[in-house]
Amino acid sequence: MSRIYGWAGKVLQVDLTDETINKVPTTNYKPQEFIGGVGFNAKIFWELGCPKVDAFDPRNPLIISVGPLTGIYGPFGKGEVCSISPQCYPDELFTYSGFGGVFPAKMKYAGYDSIVISGKADGPVYLSIHDGAVEIKAANDLWGVDTFETQKVLMNDEPEASVLAIGPAGENLSRVAVILSETKFAAGQGGFGAVMGSKNLKAIAVRGTGVVEVAKPDRVMELARIIMEENEKLIPRLRSIFRVPYTAPQETRDVFARKYFKKHYGCYGCPQQCHSIHHIPGIGLSGVSCADWLWAPTFSIDPKEIWEANVLSQRLGINTFEGIIGLPFLLALSLRSGILTSKEIEEDIDLPTPKWLGGTATNHEFLTALLGKIANGESPYAGGTARFTEHFGKRLVSGKKLVELYEELYTARGYVFHHVDNLGSALHWATDTRDPIDSCHDYKNPSFPEANEHFGLPRYDSYQIVDLTKTVYQGAERVAAWVEDNQCLKNSLPVCEFWSMMPNFYRPPGMDIRIFESSMLSAATGLDMDADQLAKAGERIWNLRRAIMVKRENRTRENDTLNEPYFRKAITCLAGSATGLVNGPIDKAKFEALKDRYYDLRGWDVDTGWPTRAKLEGLGLDDIADELASIGRLPEVPS
Amino acid sequence: MTNRKAPLFAVSCSLLAVAINGGKRSLREIPKAALIVHDPKMCAGCGVCEVMCSLYHEGVLGPALARSHVVRQPFTAEHSRDTCQQCSSPSCYSACPLKDKAMRIDQTTGTAYVVDDGCTGCGACVDACPFDPPRISINLQKNVASKCDLCRERQAGPICVEYCPFQALKIASKDRRG
Numbered sequence: 001m002s003r004i005y006g007w008a009g010k011v012l013q014v015d016l017t018d019e020t021i022n023k024v025p026t027t028n029y030k031p032q033e034f035i036g037g038v039g040f041n042a043k044i045f046w047e048l049g050c051p052k053v054d055a056f057d058p059r060n061p062l063i064i065s066v067g068p069l070t071g072i073y074g075p076f077g078k079g080e081v082c083s084i085s086p087q088c089y090p091d092e093l094f095t096y097s098g099f100g101g102v103f104p105a106k107m108k109y110a111g112y113d114s115i116v117i118s119g120k121a122d123g124p125v126y127l128s129i130h131d132g133a134v135e136i137k138a139a140n141d142l143w144g145v146d147t148f149e150t151q152k153v154l155m156n157d158e159p160e161a162s163v164l165a166i167g168p169a170g171e172n173l174s175r176v177a178v179i180l181s182e183t184k185f186a187a188g189q190g191g192f193g194a195v196m197g198s199k200n201l202k203a204i205a206v207r208g209t210g211v212v213e214v215a216k217p218d219r220v221m222e223l224a225r226i227i228m229e230e231n232e233k234l235i236p237r238l239r240s241i242f243r244v245p246y247t248a249p250q251e252t253r254d255v256f257a258r259k260y261f262k263k264h265y266g267c268y269g270c271p272q273q274c275h276s277i278h279h280i281p282g283i284g285l286s287g288v289s290c291a292d293w294l295w296a297p298t299f300s301i302d303p304k305e306i307w308e309a310n311v312l313s314q315r316l317g318i319n320t321f322e323g324i325i326g327l328p329f330l331l332a333l334s335l336r337s338g339i340l341t342s343k344e345i346e347e348d349i350d351l352p353t354p355k356w357l358g359g360t361a362t363n364h365e366f367l368t369a370l371l372g373k374i375a376n377g378e379s380p381y382a383g384g385t386a387r388f389t390e391h392f393g394k395r396l397v398s399g400k401k402l403v404e405l406y407e408e409l410y411t412a413r414g415y416v417f418h419h420v421d422n423l424g425s426a427l428h429w430a431t432d433t434r435d436p437i438d439s440c441h442d443y444k445n446p447s448f449p450e451a452n453e454h455f456g457l458p459r460y461d462s463y464q465i466v467d468l469t470k471t472v473y474q475g476a477e478r479v480a481a482w483v484e485d486n487q488c489l490k491n492s493l494p495v496c497e498f499w500s501m502m503p504n505f506y507r508p509p510g511m512d513i514r515i516f517e518s519s520m521l522s523a524a525t526g527l528d529m530d531a532d533q534l535a536k537a538g539e540r541i542w543n544l545r546r547a548i549m550v551k552r553e554n555r556t557r558e559n560d561t562l563n564e565p566y567f568r569k570a571i572t573c574l575a576g577s578a579t580g581l582v583n584g585p586i587d588k589a590k591f592e593a594l595k596d597r598y599y600d601l602r603g604w605d606v607d608t609g610w611p612t613r614a615k616l617e618g619l620g621l622d623d624i625a626d627e628l629a630s631i632g633r634l635p636e637v638p639s
Numbered sequence: 640m641t642n643r644k645a646p647l648f649a650v651s652c653s654l655l656a657v658a659i660n661g662g663k664r665s666l667r668e669i670p671k672a673a674l675i676v677h678d679p680k681m682c683a684g685c686g687v688c689e690v691m692c693s694l695y696h697e698g699v700l701g702p703a704l705a706r707s708h709v710v711r712q713p714f715t716a717e718h719s720r721d722t723c724q725q726c727s728s729p730s731c732y733s734a735c736p737l738k739d740k741a742m743r744i745d746q747t748t749g750t751a752y753v754v755d756d757g758c759t760g761c762g763a764c765v766d767a768c769p770f771d772p773p774r775i776s777i778n779l780q781k782n783v784a785s786k787c788d789l790c791r792e793r794q795a796g797p798i799c800v801e802y803c804p805f806q807a808l809k810i811a812s813k814d815r816r817g
Contacts, residue, residue, distance in 0.1 A: 072700050073690045073802070102686070102711065109701050152714060160710075182713035211701030217694060224691065228802060262716050264805070265683045269690045269700070271804035273683045277716045285716060 005215035006068035006525035017119030036067025039492035039541040041082035050552035055086035056198035058120035065114040071212040075496035077267025079104035086175040087191035089386035089414025095433040101185030105268035106162040109208030121200040139202040146315040161205040167317025170197035172377025176322040184287025215526030238274040248296035316375040326416040386414035407563035424479030442483040448503040477598035485538035540619040557609035605635030672749040674725035681807035684711035684718035688799035723774040723787040734767030752788035
């Protein structure tokens with residue numbers, strides 16, 4: 001490829017141990033096949049040999065990629081982080097986390113499709129990127145500084161830089177530490193903030209003064225108009241829902257809307273700007289979106305307490321899903337169901353108990369104690385809810401019951417429940433390396449049955465678990481496979497979760513989400529890639545991810561499952577207001593039969609769940625098939 | 640002095656513009672001597688104006704080649720935007736050694752605009768701009784000056800105004816500045 005459009009053209013490789021900086025052509029990683037984002041991250045990780053090391057080993061690479069559409073007008077503003085995850089439980093798995101904001105576009109304008117960081121610096125450093133000038137700089141003064149203040153310092157030193165930073169939680173190797181940009185954009189799940197911390201890497205500051213060159217600017221302009229029109233349809237759905245704490249009572253919502261809401265904000269170049277900024281004097285200004293509001297109503301409906309929970313976790317660099325939703329929920333439900341007493345929480349677990357934990361402490365006291373322990377790396381709090389439960393499960397009288405409750409709330413691999421309310425989603429949870437939260441809305445399209453049918457999928461209401469009388473296991477495998485491939489594409493092109501759903505851009509037969517994406521990719525890159533070829537790229541990336549699981553993590557069919565309670569009882573779920581919605585149980589035998597059909601559909605071996613040579617070669621992954629064969633993990637083909 | 644007053648003009652003009660035209664106007668309706676005003680209260684700092692400007696004028700995407708510049712302030716949410724203030728007697732035009740060849744005045748809108756074929760990229764216009772930072776810059780890829788010309792050849796008017804997701808950009812008549 002003599003000239004490259006769409007992609008920035010270079011992959012930046014930084015080794016913090018040797019202090020070496022290399023730039024290699026993006027074309028080394030077959031961009032037309034692996035697209036970008038998680039596709040690149042997986043390809044790069046595969047080329048590095050899928051190291052079987054711990055998450056905090058210097059040899060664990062932290063890989064950040066954008067995609068060919070990043071930096072273009074539209075819902076393309078995110079980047080993807082992949083690494084071996086300290087949050088995954090019980091085993092640390094290679095997984096992914098997306099983040100929005102301005103950093104991804106700036107990284108692209110600076111000339112990089114991917115940044116690969118390995119090694120470990122001697123002392124605190126940050127990575128300074130100003131177009132082609134890349135330097136590892138001392139960050140001693142920033143160690144211990146929170147995420148907001150770190151960014152302010154770096155933006156002062158490097159005007160107009162966009163920064164990815166960790167807070168004390170990442171420095172102290174908390175397994176639920178995030179990598180944060182601005183006030184709200186985080187690579188949240190995965191605990192990748194701690195991977196940065198383990199490398200003594202406090203931040204990455206990027207300044208990019210280049211541009212994205214597209215192959216067909218006129219076509220991009222035509223598609224921009226379609227995006228603008230689609231945006232008008234989405235605005236009422238996104239901006240208005242997440243502007244206020246939608247799970248809190250009306251009066252709390254009104255206070256935020258009237259007194260504290262400042263404006264919307266979001267990713268660079270996107271017309272949706274679906275996040276919102278609020279400012280409460282004395283607590284501070286920060287950004288917020290969907291899940292950040294979920295502290296309400298269970299723990300508080302007081303606006304200041306809701307806001308403090310957010311701002312504190314963002315400044316400390318803690319995953320809100322764990323620190324202010326997951327673990328507090330586990331404790332609250334433990335108390336409610338008689339597993340723990342208030343006294344045990346106060347004395348054995350050593351946390352102040354506010355009213356909802358049966359005590360008299362304030363929420364402020366609870367939050368500062370819990371988030372403080374997490375940020376300080378104090379065991380077992382900083383290990384995430386999974387490791388916290390394992391620890392106290394062995395020490396408390398009703399520890400066994402505590403573990404059982406955890407297994408209900410944390411569906412699989414140490415990740416908290418979110419939308420496991422239909423069989424397609426349950427199967428996706430079973431086959432991924434973390435919670436597939438960035439695809440949960442794909443499984444929630446009850447109002448658009450015609451879109452399901454357009455893509456050859458069963459109607460939504462047939463594969464729900466919510467209503468057992470209607471549950472049909474047949475066909476859920478097709479839904480999961482479609483969404484998994486869709487997930488790979490949206491995390492590679494990239495396209496925002498909220499825009500990549502089936503009903504969006506839905507104007508059949510000429511336009512649907514896949515046609516839109518392939519049109520934009522073709523216009524940006526000049527590659528002639530139609531919707532079917534693009535869908536195949538999604539499947540290719542999912543297969544590559546599976547190959548990594550098989551090679552590095554010895555993944556087999558046995559591992560493709562959910563925690564045991566999901567097959568035994570109804571689960572009280574955490575979604576939305578954290579009340580009601582009782583699912584399940586999933587019929588174990590039928591679920592196993594569903595897996596049979598899924599592997600068959602995927603072209604994988606039904607006994608092992610390993611991809612077959614025929615499937616891998618069909619996707620152009622011959623070298624991967626050879627490698628899996630050489631380690632004895634390519635299924636034997638019956639002759 | 641001039642640049643200190645600019646934000647005040649911008650705010651007052653934008654309020655006026657909301658009252659007068661509700662935001663969108665086609666090119667035919669743009670009055671002579673108009674300017675694009677930015678309402679910092681509405682602006683989300685999203686950069687849509689920058690990417691659409693660079694796409695329309697240069698066929699690429701990125702703030703580096705946009706003719707306006709958003710200064711995003713994530714920790715205050717008070718974003719500002721630097722663009723040509725469409726001076727009545729443009730210093731850039733006066734300073735141009737190839738006046739009426741490299742830089743001309745649009746007879747419909749009164750904006751000074753650069754003709755790429757005539758411009759040598761000497762930078763005299765950049766030095767002459769009374770604003771800090773200058774609202775005209777050199778496009779280093781083409782080595783020509785680059786400034787907002789209100790999308791003078793675009794039927795639907797300035798693309799940034801049309802695409803702004805928050806109607807934070809408005810066309811205002813300079814007559815109203817008094």
